[in-house]
Amino acid sequence: MTTTSTQHPPIADWHTLAASKRASVYSKIPPSWRLPASQTAQYTETSPISVVDVPRTCGILTEKELDITENYDATALVEKMAKGELKSVEVVTAFCKRAAVAQQCEAIARAKECDYVYEKEGRVLGPLHGLPISLKDSFNVRGVQATLGYVSFLSHPPASSNSILVTILHSLGAVFYVKTNLPQTMMTADSHNNIFGRTLNPHKLSHTAGGSTGGEGALLAMKGSVLGVATDVAGSNRIPVICCGGSSLKPTAGRVPFAGGVAVGRLGNPGSIPVVIGPCGRSIRDYALFMDSVIGAKPWLLDENSLPVPWRSVQPSTTPLRFGLVRGCKERPLHPPIARTLHTTATRLKERGHEVVLLDEKIPDLYQTALLAWKLFMLDPKKTPMRFIQESGEPPVPSLKSCSFEELKGWEASLDKLWDLNVEKAGVVRKWFLLMQGQQEMGERGLDAVIMPGYQSVAPLHDTYGVPVYTVVQSLLNFPSGILPCAKAQKDLDGEFWKEGVKYEPPYDAEECEGLPAHVQVMGKSMMEEELVEIMKVVEGAIQG
Numbered sequence: 001m002t003t004t005s006t007q008h009p010p011i012a013d014w015h016t017l018a019a020s021k022r023a024s025v026y027s028k029i030p031p032s033w034r035l036p037a038s039q040t041a042q043y044t045e046t047s048p049i050s051v052v053d054v055p056r057t058c059g060i061l062t063e064k065e066l067d068i069t070e071n072y073d074a075t076a077l078v079e080k081m082a083k084g085e086l087k088s089v090e091v092v093t094a095f096c097k098r099a100a101v102a103q104q105c106e107a108i109a110r111a112k113e114c115d116y117v118y119e120k121e122g123r124v125l126g127p128l129h130g131l132p133i134s135l136k137d138s139f140n141v142r143g144v145q146a147t148l149g150y151v152s153f154l155s156h157p158p159a160s161s162n163s164i165l166v167t168i169l170h171s172l173g174a175v176f177y178v179k180t181n182l183p184q185t186m187m188t189a190d191s192h193n194n195i196f197g198r199t200l201n202p203h204k205l206s207h208t209a210g211g212s213t214g215g216e217g218a219l220l221a222m223k224g225s226v227l228g229v230a231t232d233v234a235g236s237n238r239i240p241v242i243c244c245g246g247s248s249l250k251p252t253a254g255r256v257p258f259a260g261g262v263a264v265g266r267l268g269n270p271g272s273i274p275v276v277i278g279p280c281g282r283s284i285r286d287y288a289l290f291m292d293s294v295i296g297a298k299p300w301l302l303d304e305n306s307l308p309v310p311w312r313s314v315q316p317s318t319t320p321l322r323f324g325l326v327r328g329c330k331e332r333p334l335h336p337p338i339a340r341t342l343h344t345t346a347t348r349l350k351e352r353g354h355e356v357v358l359l360d361e362k363i364p365d366l367y368q369t370a371l372l373a374w375k376l377f378m379l380d381p382k383k384t385p386m387r388f389i390q391e392s393g394e395p396p397v398p399s400l401k402s403c404s405f406e407e408l409k410g411w412e413a414s415l416d417k418l419w420d421l422n423v424e425k426a427g428v429v430r431k432w433f434l435l436m437q438g439q440q441e442m443g444e445r446g447l448d449a450v451i452m453p454g455y456q457s458v459a460p461l462h463d464t465y466g467v468p469v470y471t472v473v474q475s476l477l478n479f480p481s482g483i484l485p486c487a488k489a490q491k492d493l494d495g496e497f498w499k500e501g502v503k504y505e506p507p508y509d510a511e512e513c514e515g516l517p518a519h520v521q522v523m524g525k526s527m528m529e530e531e532l533v534e535i536m537k538v539v540e541g542a543i544q545g
Contacts, residue, residue, distance in 0.1 A: 014151040014394040018195045021147070021154055025196070033060055033100050045198050045462055047205040050515075052221060055098050065094035073283035074131055074227040074290075081118070081130040088114040088130025092175050095132040099178045099224035107132065107177030114173060125173035127293040133174045134225040136213050137182050138262050139163045146262045149184040149193030151392035163260035165229065165277060168297045180215025180228070183397060185385040186264040187377070189239050189465035190399035191215055198462065201244055203516055207459040210243035211399075212236040216280055217244035227281040227290065231261070234373065235454070235471025237278045238483045238521070242471075243459035245517035247536075248280035249287040249482045250474060252527050256294055257303035266384035270418060272425070273376050273475055284536045287482070291529060307527075314530040321538060322445055323349060324359040324435070326452035329366040332469050335457040335508045336494035341486040341518040343497070345451055348542040359450065362435060364428045370469040372424055373476045374405055379413045399463045425476060432477050436525050449535045454521035457506065458489045458513045464506040474523055481523040482536045486543050489513045 035058060043051060056066060068091055072080070080086040092111035114130040117123065124130075137146055140159035147153045162170070170176070184193040191199035191214025199214040201207045202221040209218045213230035217240025220228060230237040232250045241248045253274035279290040292311040299306040325346050328334045334342065346356045389396055438446030453470050474481040491510040498508075522539050524532030 014194065014392045017151055017154045017392070018394075021195050022197075029100050033097050035060075035100075043200070043205060045200055045205060048512075049205055050203050051200075051205065052202045055222060055224070060100075061094065061097050064090070065097060068094040069098045069223045069226070072226070074281060074286040075283065077226060078128060078131050078289070081114075082124050084118065088112075088118075088175060091130060092132045092177055095224060095226065096177050098222065099134070099219060107175050110175045114175065125171075127172055127289065127296075128169065129173035131174055132177045132226065133169060134178045134180055134216060134219055134228040135166070135176060136216060136228070136230040137179045138186065138231055138264065139166055139179070139229070140260055140262060141166055141176060141179065144179065146179070147193075147195055148186060148262055148264050149182055149195065150388045151194055151394040152388050154195070154392075161260065164257040164299065164303045165294065166260075167302070168257065168294055168299060169229075172293050172297060178219070178225070180213070180219055182213060182215060183211045183399065184389065184394075185400065186212040186231075186236070187234075187385065188212065188397070188399040188403040189235070189468055190397070190463055191218075191240070192397045192399060192462075194394045194397070201459050201516075203244065203459070206461060207513075207516065208243055208462050208465055210240035210459065210465070213240045213280070214243075215240075217241050217246065220244065220246045220280060220282070225281070227279060227286055229277060229279055229290075231258075231275050231277055232475065233273060233275040234377075234475050235468040237280055238454050238471050238481070239465075239468055241280055241483050241485075242454045242519045243517075245485050246280060246282065247284065247482060247484050249278045249291075249529070249533070249536075250480060251276055251278050251291065251529050252480050253478055254305060254307035255291070255309065255527070255529060257299035257306045259303040259305065264385065266380045266382060269379060272422065273373060274478060276475075284482075284533055284540060288530075288533050291533075309527065312530045314534055316534050316537070317448075320353045320355060321349075321448040321535060322355045322357065324447045324450040325356050326359050326363065326366070326450060328453055328456060329469065331367040332456045332505055333499070333502050334453055334497075335504055335513070336497040336510070337458050337489035337513065337516075337518045338453050338456060339497040340494050341520055342451065342453060345486060345520045345539065345543055348545065349451075349539065352542055354538070354542075356451075357447070359435070364431050366469060366473060369428055369476060370467060370472050371405055371407060372421065372428065373472045374408060374467065375411065375413070375417075375421055376425070376476075378404075378408065378411065379418065381413065399465070402463065402466050405467055429477055432479070433526075436479075448524075449532065449539075450523040451539065452521050452523065454483050454519055456504075457508070458516035458518055460506045461512070466506065470521065477526075479523055479526050480529045480532050481521055482532060484520050484522065484536060484540055484543060486518050486520045488518055489516050
């Protein structure tokens with residue numbers, strides 16, 4: 001039985017608290033950067049329209065600001081600022097305008113500091129000098145409140161210290177200008193809460209932006225961010241770019257420091273699926289820049305759980321690569337757009353001389369692996385996230401109803417079950433490890449990487465995403481993986497991949513998903529992010545033809 005506090009505020013209070021927070025955030029946007037109410041009124045969660053071109057057409061950004069925000073990745077911007085070709089104030093102001101959300105004035109002050117050091121001392125503050133970086137709301141930034149989508153957290157004071165990663169990024173010269181939205185509990189794939197509302201997908205407002213890092217995904221799609229940072233425990237850093245387009249990298253646990261963030265649930269979870277931090281952005285080379293810079297700062301001196309493993313310089317492979325191909329599971333069959341993009345990617349890799357090996361019958365059952373992961377997420381007998389919701393009297397968001405498996409209704413954890421779950425998990429990890437490494441005694445070559453879906457569909461309608469079967473697997477394995485954009489849903493091409501008699505979940509509607517971004521997921525070997533980044537470049541080259 002869940003216990004709750006006996007001193008809840010009246011239920012009406014949560015509305016007042018949330019409204020006050022929204023007003024506080026909105027007040028930080030300069031009036032000249034705001035869209036007219038007559039325009040924003042048409043942007044609702046039921047509007048099947050795209051808004052990705054609004055920043056270009058609204059007249060708020062200058063031509064130079066449009067150029068800065070649209071035509072460079074993070075690596076290029078850092079290079080231009082290091083050469084004095086762009087000022088940090090110009091870059092940060094451009095992205096602040098494009099984002100048009102909180103912390104803008106503080107960000108520009110920091111940008112001026114970066115420019116002052118460069119102009120007066122002729123040096124940069126670090127490898128990320130002057131670069132605006134967006135942060136998921138789960139990171140602590142000194143002086144800024146972190147709500148994690150819980151109304152009850154609005155009573156918490158602003159953070160008194162930074163997350164370790166925030167401290168490191170600041171020391172490397174980064175500029176923080178925005179924190180981005182996430183869902184209540186951070187365990188659903190719809191970034192919706194009762195404080196800031198629902199994050200909408202810029203490509204089609206009636207569809208989900210994903211979660212739990214949906215604010216980052218939407219901001220990247222609107223080109224309001226060039227590089228974002230997010231957490232991932234079941235797909236949180238990958239699902240939003242699956243839904244909104246773009247790319248991201250989920251590293252192995254321990255490579256990027258996690259300490260100092262805000263706990264979304266109960267501390268001390270023995271389920272051994274680690275939360276990791278990774279970048280999302282515009283280009284694969286930016287992930288190498290991010291990882292090299294952060295790891296080069298020796299995070300293990302600040303976070304006892306960070307691994308003292310330097311970032312290695314890896315050269316592109318000069319020989320053909322060996323890819324495994326996973327085409328999905330029967331419980332979550334691939335929708336035609338994803339089946340097509342996965343088939344196209346595999347075909348183009350083979351045309352370039354790489355080997356592609358079908359893994360469908362060789363791997364542990366994906367659906368059962370996801371069920372295992374969810375049991376490990378359900379170990380808290382106090383159901384702490386629900387307690388956080390109940391403390392304010394706010395209602396649960398609708399997507400919470402579909403963020404678990406029907407098969408697990410009524411399932412209760414026990415210490416005895418935990419032992420069995422850990423044995424089952426170890427068996428799954430071992431099978432994947434042997435498959436990736438190759439069984440030498442049988443003369444089998446290992447795999448360089450695996451290409452597979454990150455989700456069975458393009459972005460679905462709000463509150464219908466369900467359980468992220470295809471992204472939670474890598475989290476359980478603690479293998480790195482990345483998402484790459486791969487064309488868009490196109491009904492005249494997708495029809496060939498439609499299967500009669502298949503029950504698509506969520507339901508497939510060719511008209512509804514037309515034009516939405518598709519993707520491919522690339523999974524690498526544990527602790528080998530350096531190789532994965534180079535392999536992602538190979539896959540990207542094949543996708544682009």
